Amino acid sequence: MAIEFLEWLAATPLSSGLRRSALVYMAVNGAHILSIGLLIGAILPLDLRLMGLFGSVPLAVIGPFLSRAAAIGLVGAVITGLVLFSVKPVEYASNTAFLWKLGLISFGFCNAAFVHLGRGWRAGLSNGSATTGVRLSAVLSAVIWVSALISGRWIGFL
Numbered sequence: 738m739a740i741e742f743l744e745w746l747a748a749t750p751l752s753s754g755l756r757r758s759a760l761v762y763m764a765v766n767g768a769h770i771l772s773i774g775l776l777i778g779a780i781l782p783l784d785l786r787l788m789g790l791f792g793s794v795p796l797a798v799i800g801p802f803l804s805r806a807a808a809i810g811l812v813g814a815v816i817t818g819l820v821l822f823s824v825k826p827v828e829y830a831s832n833t834a835f836l837w838k839l840g841l842i843s844f845g846f847c848n849a850a851f852v853h854l855g856r857g858w859r860a861g862l863s864n865g866s867a868t869t870g871v872r873l874s875a876v877l878s879a880v881i882w883v884s885a886l887i888s889g890r891w892i893g894f895l
Contacts, residue, residue, distance in 0.1 A: 776810030787875035834891035
């Protein structure tokens with residue numbers, strides 16, 4: 738059943754249009770890269786601040802801003818990634834690096850949700866100091882998102 742869905746996806750007008758138009762594919766790919774840049778460019782400084790670096794920068798100011806910017810980047814990357822996936826879904830679905838990337842993105846999202854739904858995040862925003870749990874989650878976040886980025890680059894080499 739999964740293979741039939743992937744083959745159907747590859748035959749959709751969107752997928753066919755992307756394969757026929759290098760310009761449209763390039764625009765979607767560019768939007769994907771920009772979205773990833775926003776995600777990583779926001780999450781790494783936030784993670785570093787949560788780890789204790791840049792202590793002079795108020796967490797209550799940059800925390801919500803960088804968190805929202807990362808979320809916007811993630812949404813953009815997922816949307817454009819799904820569109821790019823539609824071009825060669827059968828190939829991507831069997832690509833080890835792609836599967837790792839999906840797993841890491843899922844793990845990163847769960848880690849972020851865990852942090853944002855916990856008391857440590859709210860406490861850190863109000864008192865400017867991250868709890869030990871939030872600091873550890875920030876280290877994990879940095880590792881996850883950089884690993885997802887590397888996995889994404891690795892896709893083309895497998």
